[in-house]
Amino acid sequence: MKIEFFGATKTVTGSCFLITTNGQKILIDCGLFQEDEKEYLNYEPFPFNPRKVDLMVLTHAHLDHSALVPKLFKEGFRGKIITTPATRDLLGIMLFDALKVQRNEHYKQPLYDEENIQKAIKKIEALPYGKILTFDGIYIRLLDAGHILGSASVEIEINEKKIVFSGDIGRTGYPILRDPSPPEKADFLIVESTYGNRLHKSLDDSINELLQAIKDTFRMGGNVVIPAFAVGRTQDLLYILNRAVRQGLIEPINVYLDSPLAEEATKIYLSHPEVFDDEALREMRNPKKTSLKLHFVKSVDESKKLNNIKSNAVIIAGSGMCQGGRIAYHLYHNIDREECSIIFVGFQAKGTLGRKIVDGEKMVSILGKMMPVKAKVYTIGGFSAHADQEELLNWIGNIKSKPEVFLVHGEESVIENFKQTIESKLGLNCLIPDRLSSYELK
Ligand SMILES: [Zn+2]
Ligand SMILES: [Zn+2]
Incomplete structure (x- = not known):
């Protein structure tokens, strides 16, 4: 053999x-x-x-x-x-x-x-x-x-x-x-x-960090932009945020999922409860509890309309390392506003726009324009x-x-x-x- x-x-x-x-x-x-x-x-x-x-x-x-x-x-x-x-x-x-x-x-x-x-x-x-x-x-x-x-x-x-x-x-x-x-x-x-x-940072610490970042940003009157991979990380985040709302750790926040692939993947997740753990099954069987306000953004037009929302929105979009995709538009409209924040929850490879922002560059090129990074940047490592x-x-x-x-x-x-x-x-x-x-x- x-x-x-x-x-x-x-x-x-x-x-x-x-x-x-x-x-x-x-x-x-x-x-x-x-x-x-x-x-x-x-x-x-x-x-x-x-x-x-x-x-x-x-x-x-x-x-x-x-x-x-x-x-x-x-x-x-x-x-x-x-x-x-x-x-x-x-x-x-x-x-x-x-x-x-x-x-x-x-x-x-x-x-x-x-x-x-x-x-x-x-x-x-x-x-x-x-x-x-x-x-x-x-x-x-x-x-x-x-x-x-x-x-x-x-x-x-x-x-x-x-x-x-x-x-x-x-x-x-x-x-x-x-x-x-x-x-x-x-x-x-x-x-x-x-x-x-x-060793990873503990998941509970990472969740607390995420919730605190969202609360702080909303208090300042800004939006939270989260670049995330459509399959896996996005569903983890939605689940974690929804659970936090149900546990009363955060208000029922508005979350915009701007990724058709992530929406399809989320539906596939929901169609396979046979692989869920006990807690996820209990959450799923209890749809009446309060939950986050999740909006699926479908067309490019709808995606562009999000640019009119200036505060109290969590926008999750691909690509995960900010290389193209719908995330670019959301960064474009929020990165130069100091009341907004960008939260990285995944690995950013060398050379990507995501890595440049994480590394603290003060000016970055987005959609062909040099933009000042004024938004607060968080890197939360424990969601691997x-x-x-x-x-x-x-x-x-x-x-x-x-x-x-x-x-x-x-x-x-x-x-x-x-x-x-x-x-x-x-x-x-x-x-x-x-x-x-x-x-x-x-
Ligand atoms: Zn893998
Ligand atoms: Zn692999």
């Missing part, structure tokens, strides 16, 4: 791994490379033959795991895709949105077309958490990874050897979703390392959907069978650091695979 690594090696994005055994080939994830210097890899042919792959398993709908799936079909893959029902539904909106983004990058050809996406969606066989799928003597089971709606860790058992792919692991005690359920046994473990070197070092160690430590560990999905320095931590705290042997490397699993 052999494993090959095609992405997320010494880097965070581009997850893609291939298992070959008994003449069968199983691909796990097929994600987009999102780092600037690795983006060219998306345009190269796959380093394996998609026609020869028998089956693919998808951990979750984030684009760094899923966005090259339609390209697999374009290049001749004909097998099934195994993933959870919720991931299937999210993919139905996210891949089309990814294509739209590709088409807006005028200098490049899109990676695939609508037909490739439709083919991919049609080939999905949904597998709920905990159910076992048998495929030619191979057993596959998905475990709840608690990261975004539908996210899974993958157990594959072949010839009595168990290989586990963690996928992206979520946090414990995070709202909406249940906590991650770690596997009990593994002979080989391929595990993510995104925050393998640090990824496990931190302690949570990752607990998850791995749950496996009592001393697996051989492959560390992926992290920046190189983070992975190196995490390797030492695992070796010293858990006494497990860790490998850091390179892209295109392959290992015999014995």
Whole structure:
């Protein structure tokens, strides 16, 4: 049995791994490379033959795991895709949105077309958490990874050897979703390392900070602008704000969700209560309680009308790093007003407008105009959907069978650091695979 690594090696994005055994080939994830210097890899042919792959398993709908799936079909893959029902539904909106983004990058050809996406969606066989799928003597089971709606860790058992792919692991005690359920046994473990070197701020502190920032801004007579990713972070924020209103921690505030993708994703979240935790289920079954005043902003015209609102509005819009999208207009109309605030709740990559604002630049270019940053800027770090070092160690430590560990999905320095931590705290042997490397699993 052999494993090959095609992405997320010494880097965070581009997850893609291939298992070959008994003449069968199983691909796990097929994600987009999102780092600037690795983006060219998306345009190269796959380093394996998609026609020869028998089956693919998808951990979750984030684009760094899923966005090259339609390209697999374009290049001749004909097998099934195994993933959870919720991931299937999210993919139905996210891949089309990814294509739209590709088409807006005028200098490049899109990676695939609508037909490739439709083919991919049609080939999905949904597998709920905990159910076992048998495929030619191979057993596959998905475990709840608690990261975004539908996210899974993958157990594959072949010839009595168990290989586990963690996928992206979520946090414990995070709202909406249940906590991650770690596997009990593994002979080989391929595990993510995104925050393998640090601890998150507590979620309660972050929520208090968020509520205080909104109250302070409203008192000053301004608006709150929150750039957020449409899938995952936006639903977390809506849930957290709504719960705060119900608990009487804040008045029933007006929240404008200015992102058609986020609206669709929110509906998909609401259609999958089977993966909610107990608290989220109770909240959902109690619609009569007071709640925040949520407005879905649909057309571009409606979005522009928001510019007339000068105070007491929370505006959530994409993109999450302020690179284009509707958020640009809201920043344009609020960033030079000192009574307003901009709240960052997610990672801002180097070079993005979001990063420049977070780094405290006094003048930034928005929609082609240099604007002074007068609004108050908050960076609230505790809303990450990824496990931190302690949570990752607990998850791995749950496996009592001393697996051989492959560390992926992290920046190189983070992975190196995490390797030492695992070796010293858990006494497990860790490998850091390179892209295109392959290992015999014995
Ligand atoms: Zn993810
Ligand atoms: Zn990821």
